[in-house]
Amino acid sequence: MDLLPFDEYVRSLDRKRMSAGVLYRDAAGRVLLVEPSYKPHWDIPGGAVDAGEAPWTTAIREVQEEIGLNRPLGRPLVIDHVADDGRMPEGLAFVFDGGVITEQEARDLILTDPEIIAARLEYLDDAAEKLKASLARRLAAALDAVRTGELALCENGEPIGG
Template sequence: MARPRMAAGALFFDEAGRVLLVEPSYKDYRDVPGGYVERGESPLKACTREIHEELGITPRVGRLLVVDWAPNPGEGDKILYLFDGGLLSTDHRHQVALRADELHGYDFHHAERLPELTIPRLVRRITAAIQARLDGLTVYLEHGEPPEAGS
């Protein structure tokens, strides 16, 4: 039986429709806020916990946008959940307190800039999540892409 690692994150937006990305101290690319799911913890609870741990805020996290099966050669099977964080209010932005041991910073970025800021698989996942949000859907991906029919 498979025992995949699971991670959960959220997409937050500003008033201009830009996506929030964090700058982890332990990665050479930007990422969405979130992290690994702990034993006995739901992906939604993990997402909320990780956002609080990383950013020091507890905004409401909305519906599931994407489930992405994305195994990694070094880490094995992984399932990644991406939730809709919605508009991150000015109040929440003023309350952000970064964990210096985890994050160097954060900022909002236009979707067109994602390829220069993060890894291709995450660009595909975020792009699919933005579209799912607009369409009111939840999408399933494999390595950040819709699987071929019948695969």
């Protein structure tokens, strides 16, 4: 068997896109959602991982940029493998625990990033039509991970394994 030279092998490796978001929730079980200006579906605070950046660093940076919160980041709740959909290549989506946020704190958020139009606390069931189906499933898995203390591994938002 002929082996590629190491540098050529490294260049041949697949690359995956990554995103990192933060789940904030209130005592009633609502989640903090943001309305982006650049896409039709609502999201959680977060964004694309830059080259050379760790997902947890992205989560902290994006939260500060989008909604002005500067809080310690909690544990990872979800790692989701997102399949190539023909438009976007496959990737990994991380969801970290942001902890509890009050209604007043959510109302007081200062949205200075032009990418974000609004932010509000909503129940997942009530927000379903605002969210991509895969994100709704990922957020349900994240809420379950908060309750169980277990990391949720998902494929397109669907928890895998038992």
